[in-house]
Amino acid sequence: MSKNTVTITDNRNGNKADFDILDPSIGSSTIDIRSLHSELGLFTYDPGFQATASCKSDITFIDGDKGILLYRGYPIEQLAEHSNYLETSYLLMYGELPTQTEYQDFISLIKKHTMVHEGVKQFFDGFHHDAHPMAIMVGVVGALSAFYHDSLDIEDPRHREISAHRLLAKMPTIAAYSHRRAHGLPLLYPKNEFNFIENFMYMMFGMPTEEYVPNPIAVHAMRLIFILHADHEQNASTSTVRLASSSGANPFACISAGIASLWGPAHGGANEAVINMLEEINDPKEIPKYVERAKDKNDSYRLMGFGHRIYKNYDPRAKIIREACIELLDDLNINNTPLFDAARELERIALEDDYFLERNLYPNVDFYSGIILKALNMPLNMFTVIFAMARTAGWISQWMEMMEDTEQRIGRPRQIYTGATTRDYVNRSQR
Numbered sequence: 001m002s003k004n005t006v007t008i009t010d011n012r013n014g015n016k017a018d019f020d021i022l023d024p025s026i027g028s029s030t031i032d033i034r035s036l037h038s039e040l041g042l043f044t045y046d047p048g049f050q051a052t053a054s055c056k057s058d059i060t061f062i063d064g065d066k067g068i069l070l071y072r073g074y075p076i077e078q079l080a081e082h083s084n085y086l087e088t089s090y091l092l093m094y095g096e097l098p099t100q101t102e103y104q105d106f107i108s109l110i111k112k113h114t115m116v117h118e119g120v121k122q123f124f125d126g127f128h129h130d131a132h133p134m135a136i137m138v139g140v141v142g143a144l145s146a147f148y149h150d151s152l153d154i155e156d157p158r159h160r161e162i163s164a165h166r167l168l169a170k171m172p173t174i175a176a177y178s179h180r181r182a183h184g185l186p187l188l189y190p191k192n193e194f195n196f197i198e199n200f201m202y203m204m205f206g207m208p209t210e211e212y213v214p215n216p217i218a219v220h221a222m223r224l225i226f227i228l229h230a231d232h233e234q235n236a237s238t239s240t241v242r243l244a245s246s247s248g249a250n251p252f253a254c255i256s257a258g259i260a261s262l263w264g265p266a267h268g269g270a271n272e273a274v275i276n277m278l279e280e281i282n283d284p285k286e287i288p289k290y291v292e293r294a295k296d297k298n299d300s301y302r303l304m305g306f307g308h309r310i311y312k313n314y315d316p317r318a319k320i321i322r323e324a325c326i327e328l329l330d331d332l333n334i335n336n337t338p339l340f341d342a343a344r345e346l347e348r349i350a351l352e353d354d355y356f357l358e359r360n361l362y363p364n365v366d367f368y369s370g371i372i373l374k375a376l377n378m379p380l381n382m383f384t385v386i387f388a389m390a391r392t393a394g395w396i397s398q399w400m401e402m403m404e405d406t407e408q409r410i411g412r413p414r415q416i417y418t419g420a421t422t423r424d425y426v427n428r429s430q431r
Helices: 036-040 076-082 085-094 100-112 118-126 133-146 157-182 196-205 216-228 236-245 251-262 270-281 284-295 316-332 338-352 354-358 365-375 380-403
Strands: 003-009 016-022 060-063 068-071
Touching: 016 036, 068 076, 068 085, 068 316, 076 216, 076 316, 085 100, 085 196, 085 216, 085 380, 100 157, 118 133, 118 157, 133 157, 133 251, 133 380, 157 196, 157 251, 157 380, 196 216, 216 316, 216 365, 216 380, 236 251, 236 380, 251 380, 270 284, 270 338, 270 365, 270 380, 284 338, 316 365, 338 354, 338 365, 365 380
Parallel strands: none
Antiparallel strands: 003 016, 060 068
16 A cells, blocks of 8 residues: 555644555545544544444455445456355455365365254254244354354464354354244255255255255355355444454354344345335335335335445446346246236336436345345245355455454444533432
C-alpha cells in the first residue's frame, strides 16, 4: 500500500494532524485514524460502521456500483461456472486454487471429518421437539469445543487448520440432524461416496430403507447457492466472528457467534422472507395490488427479494442463479402453481417496470435461492441454516486470516456518551 496523507484540522482550537491514506489493491482509499485520539483527542462516530474499515483482508472484494464480487481475485461468475463448493472453500482458506493433488487431499480430509462425535448426538435429544434449527446450530456448534480438545490452541497454525476442516465438514451433518430430530427421522451417517452437496441432500432426505439417488439438477442449484453465499466481505455475521475471535475465543465459539448473528431477520432471513411474501400474495392476480403498495411512499410494505443494500446495480449472484432456478422448476415440473406463478410474474414486473428499473430494484440472489429451496421442499426454517452452512467457508477463512494478522487487537468500539453527567448518590429516605 502506498503512503499519502490527509490533514485533519480541529476548527475549534486550530489543532491539526496528518494521517496516512491507505490505498488498497482495488477499491476506495482509507484514512488510517488509529492515532486520531492521541493526536487530536477525538474519536469518530459511524453507526453500523458504514464508512469504517475494521481490518485488512485478502479474501473478498465487492464493488456494489459495478456489480462485482471477487473471491481472492477470481470473479464469482467464473467460480460458479467451473468450480465446486469445496474447491471454492480451499481457495478462500488458502488463497490459491488447489492443484489436483492438493484438491484430492483436501476432499479426503473433509470426508474424514464429516461424522460427529457420538456424544454430540445426545445434544439433539435435549432440544424441544419444535426447536428452531438455528437455535440447535448455535448450541451444537458451540458445544463442539467440549469434544475436540486436541485442536483448541489458537496460537498453533496446525490446530487452527484442523478446527477449520472439522467445522467445514461437520456443518452439513449438524444441519441435517437439526431437521431430522425435530421430525422423528433417523439420523443418517454421512456417505463418502457422495460429494459435499449430495451428502447434505442425502442426510436431509434419505431413508435407511431405500437407496438415495441425487437429482443432478437439484445438486447443481444447491452447488450454486453454496458457492454464491460462501463469503461476502465484512457483513454482520463475519464481523461477529472476527470480533469474537479478537478476544481469543476458540473457533467453535466464534462460528457459533456468527451463526447467531446470521439468524437475525435483517441478515440471513431474506430468502425465507421471499417465500413468506409469495405465500401471502398467494394468487398471481393479486400481484398488482402488492406492487402498488410497494410503490406507495406512505405504505411501509416492501416486496422482499428485490434490490440490495450493497449492489446498487444488478446483484451478480442473481444473474448466475436465475438460470439454475428456471432449470430446476422445469425439471421438477412445478411451474404451474400459484406460488411459483407469482414469483415469475413478480420477476417480469421488476425487469420491465420503470419504477423498479429506475431504482435498481432487480431480483436479488435471495429471491431466486428462496424459490429454489422451496422447490426442493426444504423446510422454511432450514433456509437460514443452509445459508450458515455455505457461509462457514468464509467465516473460517476470515478467522484464519485474522489469527495471522499482527495488527489486529481485541475489538473495542468507542461511544458517544449521552447519559447524565457526574452526580452524587442521595439516600433513599431523602429522595
